[in-house]
Every structure is written in C-alpha cells, then in structure tokens.
Amino acid sequence: MSIYLPIAELSVNIFLLLSLGGVVGFLSGMFGLGGGFLMTPLLIFIGIPTNVAVATSANQIVASSISGTLGHWRQGLVDFKMGGVLLIGAFFGSILGVWIFSKLVAIGQIDTVISILYFTLLTGIGLSMLIESSKVIRDRIRRKSVKRKIHYHNWAHRLPFKVRFYKSKLYISIIPPIIIGFVIGILSATMGIGGAFILIPAMIYFLGMPTSKVIGTSLFQIIFITAIVTILHATTTFALDAVLAFFLVLSSVIGAQVGVLAANKLRGEEIRALLAIIVLGVATKIALDLLVEPNEIFNLSVIRLVF
Amino acid sequence: MIKQLIILFYILIGTLTPSISIALVIGSDQEEIYIDANFSGEELLVFGAFYSDPSQSRDSKSDILIEVVGPLEDVALRKKDSYFGFWLNSKSVTFRDVPGFYYLSSTSELTNEFLANNQIGLLEKKKSEMIDWSSLTTDWGGVVNEKEKEEFYSALIRTKQNDSLYKQVSDEIEIIDGNLFRSYIDIPNTVPVGEYNVNLHLIIDNEVSQEYSYNFMVTRVGIEEAIYSFSKNYPFLYGLISLIIAIIIGWSGAEIFKRFRKV
Numbered sequence: 001m002s003i004y005l006p007i008a009e010l011s012v013n014i015f016l017l018l019s020l021g022g023v024v025g026f027l028s029g030m031f032g033l034g035g036g037f038l039m040t041p042l043l044i045f046i047g048i049p050t051n052v053a054v055a056t057s058a059n060q061i062v063a064s065s066i067s068g069t070l071g072h073w074r075q076g077l078v079d080f081k082m083g084g085v086l087l088i089g090a091f092f093g094s095i096l097g098v099w100i101f102s103k104l105v106a107i108g109q110i111d112t113v114i115s116i117l118y119f120t121l122l123t124g125i126g127l128s129m130l131i132e133s134s135k136v137i138r139d140r141i142r143r144k145s146v147k148r149k150i151h152y153h154n155w156a157h158r159l160p161f162k163v164r165f166y167k168s169k170l171y172i173s174i175i176p177p178i179i180i181g182f183v184i185g186i187l188s189a190t191m192g193i194g195g196a197f198i199l200i201p202a203m204i205y206f207l208g209m210p211t212s213k214v215i216g217t218s219l220f221q222i223i224f225i226t227a228i229v230t231i232l233h234a235t236t237t238f239a240l241d242a243v244l245a246f247f248l249v250l251s252s253v254i255g256a257q258v259g260v261l262a263a264n265k266l267r268g269e270e271i272r273a274l275l276a277i278i279v280l281g282v283a284t285k286i287a288l289d290l291l292v293e294p295n296e297i298f299n300l301s302v303i304r305l306v307f
Numbered sequence: 308m309i310k311q312l313i314i315l316f317y318i319l320i321g322t323l324t325p326s327i328s329i330a331l332v333i334g335s336d337q338e339e340i341y342i343d344a345n346f347s348g349e350e351l352l353v354f355g356a357f358y359s360d361p362s363q364s365r366d367s368k369s370d371i372l373i374e375v376v377g378p379l380e381d382v383a384l385r386k387k388d389s390y391f392g393f394w395l396n397s398k399s400v401t402f403r404d405v406p407g408f409y410y411l412s413s414t415s416e417l418t419n420e421f422l423a424n425n426q427i428g429l430l431e432k433k434k435s436e437m438i439d440w441s442s443l444t445t446d447w448g449g450v451v452n453e454k455e456k457e458e459f460y461s462a463l464i465r466t467k468q469n470d471s472l473y474k475q476v477s478d479e480i481e482i483i484d485g486n487l488f489r490s491y492i493d494i495p496n497t498v499p500v501g502e503y504n505v506n507l508h509l510i511i512d513n514e515v516s517q518e519y520s521y522n523f524m525v526t527r528v529g530i531e532e533a534i535y536s537f538s539k540n541y542p543f544l545y546g547l548i549s550l551i552i553a554i555i556i557g558w559s560g561a562e563i564f565k566r567f568r569k570v
Contacts (some may be wrong), residue, residue: 004346004496006527006535011347011496059549065556108385111474112395227550234546235537242534242549243344249553253560260564290393296469297394298462302499303381303401 007241008052014247016046021251025064028252030266031275032068032215034061034194034222035252037125041282042119043244053103054192059245061179061226062092063196064256065219070218077214079167082177086199089178090225093185098232101190105237108301115286117191122283125197129276133269140269162258168209168217176206181221189229194222211249236250339495341505341528348496351375351523353505365485369516370414372508373480373490374427377408377472377525378501384463399458401445407499409473410492416477418508425515427508471495502526 004011020042028035036057043053054254072078104110143223180202184195203209209217235241263271340349354374357365381403388397411427445458467473471493480490502522509517527535538545 004342004344004531006531007538009497049358059553063553063560066554066557067561070558074386108396108399112393116393211341230553231543231546234446234463234549235542238538238542240538240546240549242538242545242552245549246552249556250484253556257560257564257567274347292394293389294387294394296466297387298459298466299385299387299396300463300466300470301385302407303383 003243004246005048005052005241005244007239008048008244010047011104012046012048017244017247018251020046020083021060021182021248022255024248025252025255026259026262027255027275027278028064028257030263030271031259032218032263033196034064034068034226035256036191036193036226037121037197038062038279039248039252040114040192041122042285044114045285048241048244049239050114051101051105051237051239052235052244054114055230055237055239056245056248057192058188058226058229058233059240059242060248060252062223063249063253065194065222065226067253067256069216069219069223072219075214075216077213077216078220079165079209080218080220081163081201082165082170082207082209082213083217083224085163085174085177086181086184086217087222087224089183090183090185090221091228092187093182093187094189094225094229094232095185096182097186097189098120098229098236100186101233102237103291104190105223112290114191115290119283119286119290121193122279122286126276126283128278129272129279133272133276137273155177168207170208172207176203180206183226184221185225185228188225189232191231194226196222254273259272267268318446338523340498340523340525342500342525343527343529343531346496346531350490351494352489353507354487354508356484356487357509365482368512370417370510371480371488372413372417372427372510373412373492374412374504374506374508375408375492376409376504376506377406378499378503379404380407380499381405381557382463384459384466386459386462398455402463405463407472407501408494408503409467411475412479412490412492413510414480414482414488420497425508427506453524470497472497494525495554498525500527 001014002011003014003017020039024039027033027038039060039275040053040057043057044050048056051112100108104113146278159175161174162171163174164171180199184199187193187195187198196215196218199221200214201213203218204211230240340351350432355371357369357371381401382405383401385396385399387394389395390397439534464473472495474493479492480488482488502524505521507519508515528530534545
C-alpha cells in the first residue's frame, strides 16, 4: 500500500514510512535524542528529495521534543530563561540557515553540502559515543567510578552583559548562549536537526550548566527552534510535506515511547555503543555515496513547469 | 468491452463516412488521470482500428504510431565530477521547454528519416535521439565545446528514460483480429501535472495517411490537491497547521503512554 506525497510529488510505501518513523522514534526515545540526524539521511536514502527531507524532519522533531520536554518540565529540570536566551540566537541563526539553504538549492549544491555536513556530524557523534561508551564499559569492568567537575570556569564567564540564571545557578554573559543558539539555528535549518548532541555538550562545557538541567532545557529550546525552522521552510522553500510529516510524527511518537520503556530495561553503555554503530553505518553509507563513482554522473531537476 | 466499443465506432463511422475505406478509429479509456492519495501510476489505454470496414485486415504496409507529449518544463541538468576523490556537482545546463513526459510507440520500428520527414515528435534528425535540439532554448553555463554539449543532450534523454518519463518502443501495440489495435501506456507516479497531447498516426506505405489528436489532463484531486494548493497559497498557515498536528500528537502520545506506565 502506498501513499502519494503531495509536496515530494512521489508515492512511497506507507509501511516503509511508518517503520522508518518507528525505528527512528524508538532510537530517539531510547537515547533521549530528537533523532533528526538519523531521520533526514534515511529519508534521503528512500528517495525523498533533500529539501523535503530537511523541512519535514524539522517538523517531526517538534513532536518528539514535546514528548521529551514534558517529562523534564514536570520534574522542574527546564531552565526557561536560558532556553529563551539560546532561542534569541537560534532565531537569527535559523533565518540565516534557511537563506543559505535556498541559495544552495538554487546553485544545485544542496545535496553535496548536506552529505558532507552529515558525514562530518555523524562520524563525530558516532566516534565520540563509541569511545565514551567503551570507556564506561571498561571502567565498569575495573569497578572505577569517574569523578566529574560540577562547574567549569572559562572565558565565557569573563564577557560583558552578565545575567543571573537562577535555575542553572549561573551568572554569565548572555553572549555565549546567543552564539551557541545562533550556530544551532543555522545547523537546524540546513540539516533538519534539533542539534541536541551539539547543544548539550556546548551547554555543559561552554556555559557550565548543571548536567541535570541540560537535557530538559535543550529539548525545550529544540521545540521552538524546529518549529521556527518548519515555518521558515514552509514559507520560503515550500518543501514541507505535511502528509509525510504526519506519518513520521505518528510512528515516531509511538516508537519513542516504546524506546523509553526499552531503555529502562537495558544498560546505557551497551545501547549507546549500539547507537554509535548505527550512526557510523549511516555515515559510511553517505561517505560511499560521495566517494564511489556514481552509475549516472548526471542528475536532472525540474526548475519549473511551463504553462 | 473494448471490442464492443470499437464496433460501435465502426457503426458510427460507417454511417457518417461510407465512402472512406481507411479510417483511424480511436478511443481512450480516460480523459483525465487523477493524482489522489493512492496514486501510484496509471495505465492509459489507447485503442482503435486501422480500417472502418471491419472485414478488412491490416497488411504489413500499414502502421500505427502513438505519441504522448507531456507538459513542458524547464530542467537543470548537472554533471558530477571528481574533486579530491569526492563526486560533486560541477557543470550545470538549463534546458527550457522540454516535455516532462514523452512516449513514442509504433507497430514496427520506424526509421529516423521517416520521423524527421514527417516532423513527428521531438526526434532528432541525425541520430536515435528523441529531441530536436534546434528547437530547444538552452542555457549552457560553463559548457562550451560541442562534444560536451552532445554529452549533456544524451544525458538529458538518459536521465528522463531512467525515471521512466521518456520512452520509445515498437512492441507495445497489440493487434487484435488483424484490424484492431490496443496499447496500454505506462504513466509512472512521477509524471508532472498538466495537459498531455496524444497524437495518433496511421501510416501506409511510409506515408502518414490519417492523423488524430486529443488531449488528456493529469490533475491532482481530493486531499492531494487541497494540501498542495493550500501549501502554495497559504504557506504560513500550512506550516502552522502541520506544526499544531505535530504538537498534538507529540503531547498526547506522551500522556497516553504515561498512563500505561503507571498501570
């Protein structure tokens, strides 16, 4: 059974879509990630045009981050003030990102740029997860516990425009969070991701936020950034496919909840190692597509219909 | 069913034009192809008869040619080149007013001279290409030499063929009882919407004896049309609604499963 996607202008198997959404949702629920970094490349693999994949993936992340934020909010683990400051940067970043995106579409380089960005990103995430999880597994075997610093003091604390963030127990300049938000905004708009895996370490290491507040705050921020990106894509690149989004949202929300349940039954490091391998697998596929000589070195795209 | 219809045509033609012995009688099963949520391509049936007199039968000198030309579009054709081991898009050529769909079918293989002489379709005069390049407006960008231009021309045809959008065949017309013909034309799910032209030619002794043309439309209907035009006319609202749906599903999904976990 297939469904015709009105914006992508092709028909896809409905079960393929649902299982794709379900699997990505499952993984995102399990690891507490938005899953955009897997969703976008997988959509491209099944033949969805790159621009539609990016725009629609952003829409899907809105749904999964809402589910995630609710849980953290109830436990009081969301720093709304910090989220708001990050968003100021993210708002301008995403406008720039969508602008870059449509320029790349116009000169025909969007596919290449997306591939390279994704390859870099996925390799980075995959390797760091693999190293980190194997280290934890090794330490567990040796029965060592790892001590971490609670607070980092660095250049971010010496800049002007300092503001007190009570929830995070921080007194820092608003410039670093705005810059971080700006960068995440660009990445979100061009890649169709929430950017949690960049945002979370940046919040811990650059801003010195307490780890407990980081996930909830980043999820809260991601809802808005991906919502902005969704609207920007709908109005400027016209690439948002609401039918595709509906099926992905539905299946990924269910998948995510199942993933959360499964995560409670499994040990963190093993699943992280597993995800790392999946991520590296996707990165390898992208790399091969870039490096192996394609069967057809020409590609055609319709610019406009003539009436 | 088809045969009955054709016989009906015979009777009509017979009564109207009793003196003509050779007639191209044709019909089609639809005047419109609708793209709805279940659309996954369609088969267009074209049928007819060689002669208005049903007792006559087709000889080896008579042929049928069916040509289907889709709506025109502008396309960008990009070539990948290797840079430091990476295959990246490099040169780009824009072709204007090329058909989004092109189908040429005949009962026997037709020579290119014949097609060129009769100015049928988009066939190039020299080779077995399907486009008459001289009629194309092309934006060559960085492509300057003739050899490379040829390469782009054939790549245009090839990529369209790979997407099942261009096709030239001589074995898809079925002949029944020596006089009737029938052909199922594959309309893939990637076809552009718009007006399609079907041109039929009855060829006798390498001469076009009869011609008949008609149009059909490929249109989006129902929810597909509603969503498509809504997204173009009210992009902000469209994005917003898609967002709200995501928010509702995301929120309720979390609530529903929370209850599950408590139980």
